[in-house]
Amino acid sequence: MPEPAPFSSLHRHRQRRDRLATALITAGGVGVLLAVLAIGIFLVTEVLPLFLSDSGPSLTALWQPQANVDGVVEYRWLPESLKGGGIPQLNLLPLVWGTLEAALWALVLAIPLALGAAAHSSLFMSPRLRHRIRPTLELMEAMPSVVLGFIAGLVLGPWAERHLAETFTVIAALPLGILLVAGLRRCLPGSIRHWLSLRWAALWLIPCLAGSVIVALWGASYWENLWFDGDLRAWMEIHLGLDVQARNALILGLAMGFAVMPGIYALAEDALSDVPKELCEGAQAMGATRWQTLTKVMLPVALPGIFSAVMIGAGRAVGETMIVLMASGNTALMSANPLDGLRSLASSIAIELPEAVVGSSHYRLLLLAALALFIFTFVVNTLAEVVRSRLRQRLVRQRSMR
Template sequence: MPENLAKNPTPTAVTLVAGNAYQKWRLVKDSLVRYGVIVGGLSVIVAIVLIFFYLLYVVLPLFASAKANSIAEYVLPEKTLGKTVLLETEEQNEVAARFTDTGQVVFFEVATGKTILTQGIAIPEGIHITSFAQGSDISQGGVAYGLSDGKAIVVKHQYKITYPNNQRLITPSLNYPLGQQPLVIDEAGSPLEKIAVKVESDKTILVAKIADKVHLVSFAQEKSLFANEATITRTSAVLDASAKAIVDLLIDKDDNQLYLMDNEGLLSAYDIRDKAAPKLKHQQNVIEAGQTVTSLTFLNGDISLLVGDSSGLVSQWSQVKNELKQLVFKKIRSFKVSDKAVVAVESEQRRKGFMAVDAAGTVGLYNSTAERQLIKEHIGTSQPIAAVLSPRSNRLLLETGDEKIHVWNVDNEHPEVSIKSLWQKVWYESYPKPDYIWQSSSASNDFEPKYSLVPLVFGTLKAAFYAMLVAMPLALMGAIYTAYFMAPQMRQVVKPAIELMGALPTVILGFLAGLWLAPFIEKHLAGLFLSLISLPIAVLLFAFLWQFLPKTLRQKIPEGWDAAILMPVIVIVSWLAFTISVPLEAYLFHGSLRDWFSHEFGIGYDQRNALIVGIAMGFAVIPTIFSIAEDAIFSVPKHLTVGSLALGATTWQTMTKVVLLTASPGIFSAVMIGLGRAVGETMIVLMATGNTPVMDFSVFQGLRTLAANVAVEMPESEVDSTHYRVLFLTALVLFIFTFVFNTLAEVIRQRLREKYSSL
């Protein structure tokens, strides 16, 4: 019998076998889906963790400590040729130069101290050197020797790079831009006690202290077009100031200002744009009583002065305008090197940093903008004689009193960044007070980078606030009405249409906002405010008048189709508001509303501003909030609403007391997801705000967000530079902000679900 059944199975057996096979296949599919969901979820978590650690990997070097280590120490090259008055090194850190007080220049290898070339300055016989100065523009390589006969010699040291046999060879040399003949500074022949020089390709300026006077002499070169000759024009002037107490002279890189420092710390600034008639601008004491000035130099850019004193303090002074709009010296910040006198201050050539050396041989490396002490090392056992920081700030040379040169390697890649420079107010050069500023790049090496993240965070929150201010009321009220009050036939049209809005590319929305909406709102600003006032009034008035219509007419409108009859009212009222706005502005405000805001309240108006962002980004966020909130409200179990109505509650009471509370976790999720979309939005903000990183609460001013900042500046940043890493830091801040905010939102959502799940 069983054999016959196997050969000729009954329909019941066939159904049983098919059912078993179906169940097995169903279990297999369930297992595949389950493991697929697990793998997908874990993959998302792993991807997020990897993104976080990659951002951290790029950002961490910003906060790494600077390092310095000794790499060589050797006897002073050609020490018999005189005492060192200046140490210099070229950019590749291969060749250094030692200028002596006897007019000799010794070029030697940085690594070994081996002499490469010794060359003497052409000093006339019987004349000796009385002063020496390095050019204010160090990159030009100019120096000046003041002589005992009232003359001076200007010399430039140069380095020629060649590649014989594919090996780099640096050949040093001296050049006399104004010729080897000494230049007459004082016709009376008095010795030049102090000297300052500014060397340019076509002009050289010399300032000298001679007895009790300060002389300013300018030599301008004019080259002939048809002959290899140059005509030198000399202009001279004597400053109206006593030079008896002058201890230092400085000329700025634009040769517009001259600074004089006396032995009591009185700093005087002169306007020398007219070389024949210098004018005193202002004076101010820059050190405390009882202290003396031991060092004076420019910070890179020649906007600020670094003053070292006998108490071991280096202070930064800059010219800013006071309440009377007059330029005065202000101490921006100060750095305590040690308790010993500061004997040398050397500025970095390409950044806003400097090296300070005290009398005990302590060397400190500092950054002015970040207000950081980067390195502090004790070098040598005797008093320092001369020090130099290489052009790339990665090597320092220090000569000590025991006739030795110490060579140290410096690893200091990102000195501009600190917690203060990122998150606190910083007093930048040429600014009247400390402020939050983002300005990351410039075409000049003199630029002071400003990496404050506060304006970007402020702009991100401002954009999200105005976007949610527009989106939340419209999306949530629309979701409530669509899910609870609207007729099913109308809901089937409205819901997909609004969700379809979410498919619009944000670049299209940003394009429309920047090129069409912004000019339109600028022209019809009064129309926008008028529509915001007139629309609620028009809707309430229409609702009030609706009840006076004949009952038969009102009953022709099916239940749930009320919104359809309001559409013509909204369109007509909005059209009227924008149509009459321009003549209304002219009549009420005697011009435009924008000018009235500016004149009456001092509120400026940028065409691309937070208002435009709020409207455009709100339009982009509405579909997200609406769709999730509407699903949450519509999914409330029917037995809850039916039970509430059966117990005598009105439709409105049921909606507020039952439906909204039950759907509150979903509504809250909708709002949080919409906020996350607004915080991370890039293209709309990029195209509709003007990208101005300013901190202004006005809705009429622009902004810049974290996301837009990364999109704008990442293409122009140098890989692994400070700018590049700070941009990754902004991305990390945005990542952490979103993660923390979403985590808190999820905790709140779970608590809402637990609280109202028993309804």
């Protein structure tokens, strides 16, 4: 047998280049893992002296209500009392509550809009329009969070405080306007519905939503004068005992929702677009509508990717700092009222850590808050990966059984 021809110099060069790229990627992955491990070890070693010291607080005391100067037992975070000589209130529960509340309101806004936009663009939207709108939505993710925090804290919050009735009316009018337009479209003749195609709904819905906002702003003063004597905010303070703040959880959730939504949309749209076209075309060939194809075929197949998109958005919302810092009011209170302010773990670290003395109890408590945020984010991401892997394995088994 003739001996195989020796490798050419070009082939050997490509092999060396591939090995180098593989080594760099592996080194980068190992470096990231080591960096995360080093962060965890640093936080643990800095926090441990807080509980080993006899003068330090116990771990259970940080999660229980404490008495203030007036003897009232409540959940508060007031580390400034350490400097003023008063009774310190060092309770981490209000910070955890604020972190979860801010993330919840952000996801309440972001998940329906992002998943709805992803489903529409992947199945209904015209390809030409999709190629123009998707990059625009993805560019929203590049907007600095400090800009969103500035707009929410200094523009949107004060306006909503002065025009509370208009704010509630616009929030209610937008989904109702979409449902009304959808109902009216079904009643129109087929020739007119052809011009109002779902392929171009992203364009003709814009004037409809603008009209809904105008009608809401015009009618807000009418029902405010009719039911609340012309001042909804005063009525809520008198009858409900609710003190409306300019920077509150509702405004914060709106700003954070717009920050989280592009990432969820991009990942969910990729998951839906990766569904094999043969499945969608086969379902429609058997008589399924587009909505049935979406709910019965595309969503089950793309569920692992959609779940990952939602969990990544939740991780972004939990760790957000600048928007919470500028739009929340930074009041560490445990309140379920969305019109009250809040304070998160990340914003407390950003505000107080530069002024804390290294090695002091205040410093170690802030690092404990950082450790709690680190553990929470790590557990959520790990759980998301485990659930996503199991969903994908179950889907593969179902395919093999068929």
